[in-house]
Amino acid sequence: MIGFIGLDVGSVSTNIVFLDDEGRVRESVYLRTNGRPIPAVQKGLKQISRLVPPRTVIRGVGATGSGRHLAGIIAGADVIKNEITSHATASSRLVPGVRTVLEIGGQDSKIIILRDGIVADFAMNTVCAAGTGSFLDQQAARLNVQIEDFGELSLKSSSPVRIAGRCAVFAESDMIHKQQMGHDLPDILAGLCEALVRNYLNNVGKGKDISGPVVFQGGVAANLGMRSAFERALKKEIVIPPNYDVMGAVGAAMLARDYVSRGAPTAFKGFGAAETDFRARSFECDGCPNFCEVVELSESGAVIARWGDRCGKWSNSVPQIACG
Amino acid sequence: MKVTFPHMGNLWICLDAMLKYLGIETVVPPPSSKKTLDLGSKHSPEFACMPLKLNLGNFMEASEMGADTIIMAGGCGPCRFGYYAQVEHVILEDLGYNYRLVVMEPPEKHISQLLSRIRYITGNKPWIEVIRGIKYGYSKARAVDMLEMAAMRKRPLERRPGQTDTALNEALSIIAGAVYGKLDEAYARASEIMEQIPVDRKPVLKIGLVGEIYTLLEPFSNLDLEKKLGRLGVEVDRSIYLSEWVNDHLFMGLVRGVRSSSLYTRLSAPYLRHFVGGHGQETLGAAAYYNNKGYDGIIQILPFTCMPEIVAQSVLPQFSRDTGMPVMTLIVDEQTGESGYMTRLEAFVDLLAEKGARKEELA
CATH class of the missing domain: 3.30.420.40 (ATPase, nucleotide binding domain)
Structure with missing residues (x-):
């Protein structure tokens, strides 16, 4: 085959x-x-x-x-x-008719708006990691909850607490306060999911026309609490494709x-x-005050690629790899 | 007196020519680099935008080369740039630099106000000479802009990547080196060099660049946006060119036949009817302009925390919905990691290409 x-x-x-x-x-x-x-x-x-x-x-x-x-x-x-x-490409072919893709990974998050199967608009998180998976990771670690159990636990919540989601640092102090007030763990976890969703929609999703079908993918889509928080916020059904984490x-x-x-x-x-011996090394070019950090990749001792220079002095001096 | 000024793209070519013609000694700071940014950000308020940090770095580097007087632009709109000259001067004084400051502000009422500020620098030169000097500097700016425009058209078509930029650098240094009276000749030679770049005929995408003036004009600040888009097969145009800006804001539209920002102000009417500082209103007008011209997409660029452009940014989705024109906003700051930036550019170009292909299928 x-x-x-x-x-x-x-x-x-x-x-x-x-x-x-x-x-x-x-x-x-x-x-x-x-x-x-x-x-x-x-x-x-x-x-x-x-x-x-x-x-x-x-x-x-x-x-x-x-x-x-x-x-x-x-x-x-x-x-x-x-x-x-x-x-x-993956979501438009696996979920025909999809109009919105919410993608949240560990370090970045994006929103993709599709119309008639092609990308019409998109955005990525810019200045802050509060709208990404690492936000949940950090708070889970603080609460001593395994990230795998996070979603399941949060679904047990009956009234999610309100946690400021604008900034991970503010969120943490807010969360500690709520903990000390005696709120239940599932309510705090559900509150964190809602905070992340709010941040994502206000930041990455700002000004975008989010209409269904909505697909949620990326590693964070494994978190059932996040899916239900999105459903509550958008008042729409959220589709999680079978291969959501490798889309x-x-x-x-x-x-x-x-x-x-x-x-x-x-x-x-x-x-x-x-099995081939690939080695990468980096050096600082001192050709001008930009001090570019150049990365050099070699295969079995022969240099096959360089990148990282602004002027092209290093990257253009090895045969270019064609990019499709 | 040794006069210096901040970098903003190729601004130095025209300022340097004008000042030298008037017999003033100049110090052109080294091109903006990571070192400039490091120096500047170390001593700037953290919340200021990147242009302030680069200006400051430029002045610190120029001082090492003996500069003692700064010529800096000012302003009086809602954008805080109007105050940068004074803030930068105070920071430099606190750091122990001994600089005199001359602020060139757009004349509030009449061009004579600008002339009297120029007088401060030019001393007792006859007016006719001063005007000749300004005209000479302006002609260089115009020549530089025309060459940059040629480069924008050639880049997506060039046969070998990088040829256009090599040619542009050579052409620009010819303009920079041209003495008074020899500019026309130099320009002919320079444009010949641009003309000779070997190109392939192929369809290109067209993107209009709009947004804040400094980040539009200074390639260091926008991580070589024009070059990167050119390599991705995109012909670009930007809403602001130096000579047009000088004509609009310093000469108050005296030179005729040059694209003027009053066009943008008119076109912005359905979306933003009020001056919001900087080029916020022009950003919307320019977006409408590129839409009328049949461009494929628009990229807005601004330095992080830029108020006027944030106003424009929040109106652009409405414009995009009304017209179907794809718009992407890029925010630049001190970051030099380019992978996220490239991802956005590539994805935007893919979006435009797919959209164009779909249109053709339906036609």
Whole structure:
């Protein structure tokens, strides 16, 4: 059989999916990036190679996420796409007719407005992390609640407490106050979900026309409390797609499938890329007062890519990798 | 007297020419860089916008090169920029710098007010000479703008990435180096260089850049927005060019035949009928202008905490709903991490390309 691979290398997690010939999601792997994207991609490739059926030919590879260029070079990607296009592609194909995508990950959050299957508008969080998953992570740690149990517990709440959601620091002092007043844990957890939803809608969703069907994806969509808080705030049913936590990777794989269907051969380097010796180093260029931090990636000792310079002195001096 | 001034894109080329013509010694600060920003932010109020921090950094670097007098623009609108010259001067005094300050403010009533401020710098030069100097500086600004416009058209079509920017740098240094009386000749040579950039014919997307003047004009502050969009296959135009701004605000529209911001003010009427400071009203007018011109999309750019542009930003969704024109806002500050920025630009360009492809299918 033939299939496609999608890589989503984010700051928190690295997701890899395998799609079959029809574009269905067959396998997925979820790993922590741990700030080291190269080993994460290699480990992920190794794990997925054990999951794909024997004698599978990989016809295309797509990479997305903030580490997409790095991942694309390591694996040999046919398409290197930004997260927004990838997420929108996946949800518009898996949930036909979708008009709004709410995506909340560990470090960022975005809203994508689709009309007739194409992106009409989008926004990402700008100045603050209060509207992201790390907000819940931090407060959960303070309350000694496992993040996995967070949603379930919060659903037991009968009257969520009001917590200021504008800023994670304000929220924390607000929450401590409510704790000391003797409020119940589920009520506090439900209050936190509502605070996050308020912040998200006022910040990322500001001025956007949120109409249904609404899809909620990204790691935070695992939290049932968040889903119900969104449903209460928007007064709309919220759809959580089956592969909600790997939608970026799914979208990238779909885009790779589209790309090679025009007859292009794949640039995939094979699962052997997991064993190749990739090394990244960085240095500060002292050519001008910008002191750019240049990153240099080498494969088995040979420099294959550089980036991070404003003027192109370093990045243009290695053969360019074509980006689809 | 050694005069310096803040950087804002290629403003230095025209100011330097004007002052040198009048026999005034100038110190052009080193181009704005991370070092400039580090110096500036270290001594600025944290809540000030990025232009203040870069101005301050420019003055500190110019002082090391011997500058002792600052020429700085002012203003009297609701935007706090009007007060920056004085604030920056006080900060510099507190840090022990010994600078004299001359604020060039838009004349409230008559151009003579501007001339008397210029007098302070030019001393006893005859008026005719002063006017010639100003005209000369303005002509350089005009030449610079025309070359930048050529670069914006060429970038998405260039055969090898980077060729346009190499050519633009060469063309600009010819204009910068041109002496009085030789400017026309220099401009002909410079535009020839731009003309020679090898290009491929292909369809391009067109994006209008609107927003706050400093972040529009200074590539360091907007993380090379025009270059990045050009590489993504986008032809850009911006709502503000230096020469147009000078004509509008310093000459009070004296030069005819140049696009003027009064056009934007007129076009902004359905959305914002009142001056809100800075270029807030023009941002909406320019958005309407690009919509009328058949552009594919609009990007608004502003420094974090910019009040006039925040007003415009909150009206833009209404404009976008009425016209169907995609609009994206980019906010810049001290951050230099570019990945989030690139993600937004790429996604916006994808959006416009998809939308265009869909339109063609339906046509």
